Amino acid sequence: MLVSSRLVTRSRLLLWGGCLALALALPLIFRSSFLISLLCQMGIMVVFSLSYNMLLGQTGLLSFGHAVYYGLGAFATMHTLNALGKDGGPLVVALLPAVGACAGLAGGVVLGYVTTRKAGTTFAMITLGIGELVAACSLMFPGVFGGEGGVSGNRVIGKESFLGFNWGPQVEMYGLIVMWAFVCTVAMFALTQTPLGRMANAVRDNPERAEFVGYDTERVRLLMVILSGMFAGAAGGLTALNYEIVTAETLNAHTSGVVLLMTFVGGIGFFYGPIIGAILITVMQIVVGGMTHAWLLYFGLFFLFMVLKAPGGIASLIAVQRNLWNAGLFGRMLPHYLAMMLPVLILLAGLVGVVELSYALLAGDGVGAGDTATRVLGMQLKLGTPAPWVTALAVTGAGMILTRWIGGRAGTAWNSTLATLHGDKA
């Protein structure tokens, strides 16, 4: 017993250390300033969505106003940075996200008191309302929130440096973000292994029973909201330092929606789920957003697909495969996965074709409508003629039929494999 737990600890240490080393090494591979900025954004979002999952995944609280804590942390950090003026130094700047964390914590105490009186749907609605309230107020107080222009600052204070860093170059900022993200992630993981973390799970599963084993569920929720607000605030502090500007948008409903999306897509049932979600969605937002103006539609459809087909998120898909692998059953599914790839690709190609054609025609992404040739997906097409439409629809249809057909067989295999898996276990 003792030995095995020590082994677990050692492999866990290796895993954490490996992740940290990998994160720190990434700028060696991705050198352009854009890619490093992208990595920075990912690091911040990882912390933010992990903090969100403390509510959604661990305590079962669906919040539509989590950006409030994030924004409060960002503004507090920025104001502190500006108040420091010349008195600060790189070391102080490096520690500033802690100010954001405190602000998030304070916000959690005040708002948590109001919101955690109820769970479930009511909680979701209250957070929505409070989020709206704070977002609306943020524009009314330009003194605090900087009005439309936001509050900006400079993270490089003076000429001195701390261990050779002054955080000016983006790479140094990236290093700082990685360190903070690492500390926060470790802390959030540790929290799941404490009495409070476990009771949060208990309250999520069965609040009534939690009361009858002696726990005040409101108090458990409140504490989780406060702690989650704290980490969200730290993420906000990192944003403030990274972009050196904070606007009212950081605390509005859109930001809350994005973090919900990330967390859910990544998988709320696993600690590492939100990390996957944050990385994936950030990349998609910026890369798919750069490729097509229809990205919001693709996003919405992808989200709906995940809700209906994989409500456990990507992490749960990975977990299932790992279970299969451990049980030695992965090989049984692999041919089916490979067989599925082609029809799914065809289906996707068809759908993308239809969507892009529609955008080119209706939203005027190309040069006008009518018979003129327009570039769609790198091809010169005449939108006014039926040919491209028929082709796209035909590909979609073929993809659908093939997916159904091959998918049906894969589904049968899947069910029997799962049955074997659970049969082995039971």
Add this chain to the structure above:
Amino acid sequence: MKSPLFNRLALAASVMLVGGSACAQVKIAYIDPLSGPFANVGEAGLKGFKEAAEILVNQKGGIMGQKLEFTGFDNKGSPQETQLQLKAAIDQGFRFVTLGNGSGAAHSLIDAVNKWNARNPDKTVLFFNYAAVDPTLTNEKCSFWHFRFDANTEMKMEAISNFMEKDKTIKKLFIIGQDYAHGHQVAKYTKEMLAAKRKDIKIVGEDLHPIGRVKDFAPYIAKIKASGADTVMTGNWGNDLSLLIKAAKDAGLKARFFTYYAGGLGTPQAMGAAGENQVIQLTEWHMNVPTKNTEKFALDFNKKYPGVWFYYLRVNNMVQMVAQAMNTAKSTDPKAVALALEDMRMPVDTGEVWMRKSDHQAMQPLYISIFSKADGKTVKHDSEGTGYGWKTLATISQRDSQLPTSCIMERP
């Protein structure tokens, strides 16, 4: 649509290898919302820039034989994303960026450009602002690396107040605005300037409402009506403006509305008949200003892009001025271009545009016009197919909107 992802990655690599070698064209990155709720504004701007570059520059020989080209970068309206897109543009070798929508994004960009230039003096970037009107951008936060081609809020109010000074029918004024920086500024300047110019105008009320959250303006109109105001000053835009005008018509309020943004991008359509003879706007141009080339340019544009109505003359001005600056400087180095732009005087269709050196703010003639039924004569063209168009009430000369600046510019 090419795939910018691969371009971007490939360029990111090649830029590092080659270090931004001479390109066959002069490239300007257009960073504005191209998806989401404000995408229509961003897309209209991008089309305007592309069209202007083609017709006004490239068909006339280009810039030192090179073509001027605009590439869209979608900042989704977010200040944070603006910075990411700036980095993306810089990686791809862009040295000039333009942005217009949202003061938040503009502030973010001016900060980012300043910091980038300070930290990378060998790869400087220049920011052309075509529509963000927060006065601080050319006052407290002015920068050598920023040029504004639109009149700012304060200048626009100066022009309007000069008009009001002469219009003796205005006796009681009501100020209503969105509760954020722009609305606050409009209210502040209105009061300050009228106090200096027309002491007899009584400000009978002042209301601020949260931006984009009011569905029914009837209670506000009731209040305006109760105050007895004959004129309303508002900085509202978008739905907050359309709904205000509609509610005024419903309640039979006969006051005139002085606005900043009634003229374009869907507002005339949303307002429709409700705005007739009640809505006054201030712009640098409208369809019924008699001009030599712009009228044809606008008509061609509207025909080429159905549903997108030509609105920004300043886009054309900016493209011409930037091209001339590059030609004069015989260089596409941002610093040289910036120096050439300073103090430039450019004859355009509506008169002369002057880029003031002290704060990099463009000075240009402005027009005050009222929404009236299109009659084919003074109101020759209607606006956005509504049957109503803009009738010029007054022309504000370039000098009449000039204001001193508090800018103390750090010059490289």
Add this chain to the structure above:
Amino acid sequence: MSAPAIRLQGLKKSFGASEIIRGVDLDIHRGERHAIIGPNGAGKSTLFHLISARLPVSAGTIELKGANVVGLKPFEITRKGLSRSFQITNIFHNLSVFENLRCAVLWSLGYRYSFWQRLAGLTDARQRAEAVMEDIGLGKRRDTPAGILSYAEQRALEIGITIASGADVILLDEPTAGMSNSETEEAVALIRRVTEGKTLVMVEHDMGVVFGLADRISVLVYGQVIATDTPAAIRCNAAVQEAYLGTSVSHE
């Protein structure tokens, strides 16, 4: 040690116009096993809900070990040493058997809302949870999520969670409901084992279980206790036979 474990006085509960509990007076002595029986709809579960504060009291008082507990919240009563099970299984479905039990012991061991201690380092919590797990015979299912246990196993876990907190007054609501004969026997043995030295109050329909286990029995009919006595005396009580046993125990 003089005050009874539970004392109910003039306890009433009404839902709208209908009165379900119509003035119950009852003393439950410390250390006794007390069963509450009665026909369907007599209000047995409601009585449990009132004692454990799942439902608010309409009138009357409830004393737990001499202290008035009316108006307290469920978790406050639990902290005073009263623990209950539910007729419909009420466990943490997504947590493993072991975690279910560990959650149940945390408060009584004083760990409260701690977020500065590692669960894995809390030896006493682990030992107590493991002891209960062995007690209820689920040692082999330690890491199985509670949601996929068999029905009988879930019922055992339900009892395990109830006793794990170490409360000295235990309320069991139909612990053997829905079990087969052999399962019931095991459950009775389990209950007898784990409630040794504690006060036990149970609602039960299975008369075999009731008469085998209880020291005293109260009969609840239409929201009133019509008799409280030893099993033997209850068996002979005329009023009880008329109201209840005459119809239900005849086939016992």
Add this chain to the structure above:
Amino acid sequence: MEFVVISLLNGITYGLLLFMLSSGLTLIFSMMGILNFAHASFYMLGAYFAYQISTWVGFWPGLLVAPLLVGAVGALVERYGLRRAHRFGHVAELLFTFGLAFVVEEVVHLVWGKVAVDYRIPVELDGTLFTLFDTSFPIYKGFMMLISVGMLVALYALLTRTRIGLIIQAALTKPDMVEALGHNVPRIFMLVFGGGTALAGLAGVIGGNAFVTEPGMAAAVGSIVFVIVVVGGLGSLGGAFVASLLIGCIQTFSVGLSISITDVFALVGIALPAGSQVARLTITQMAPVLPYLFMVAILIFRPRGLMGARES
């Protein structure tokens, strides 16, 4: 006096429109336990459908057809989306509607463009109904009130006086029992969802031209509708009605009150430090956020809402 009467009139008109929006949401919630995040999206669809129909055959056919179309879309969404999400619980349902709102907005962008469309009030209803204290009251507002009240009455009658209404109510509390009696419960739920969204569509038909029909209109009303449903008490139709009128009136009256926070606190004897930004806020300025404050207050003092039966 003049102020009170006109504000009251404006408040009631606005409140009735809010009720139209929230009634469908309440209906769906009380029957199915689903909080439809995309409800306002169906309102928007109603407006756009009506606009499209009005360009072909005029306003009046649209008044009837557009809500039916929206209801049909709603029923399809229930059948092929929500019903599947239902297996994973209420959070999945909520998230599904959340994603749906996203998609609907993009589709509207795609089909009708990103700017407002020219959806006009029909000529028959364009004009002044009566003039009160020199302020005209348009016919169209009267028409809106009429439709709204008519809807309330019809809804009430449907639920309490008809067989289908009784079955719906029974299906809510005891779905298994109703199913055992031979009724197709999933189909009932589909009908309820379709009906609820059709109500939102109707609100869109008559709200779209009174205000502005544009792609942001769903987001603009989305949150206020939730406020109403929460304040009124989740699932209570009567509560939604009262809350709508209350919030309509709160907003209109507070616009008319030009007193600042300082004055309010002075009334109860607390002097605020002058000069702070909070102290300078006026009630007018805060009018549109008052509903949210009101909601928070309600949740603190009466968590089940004004007339709510259940708590969550």
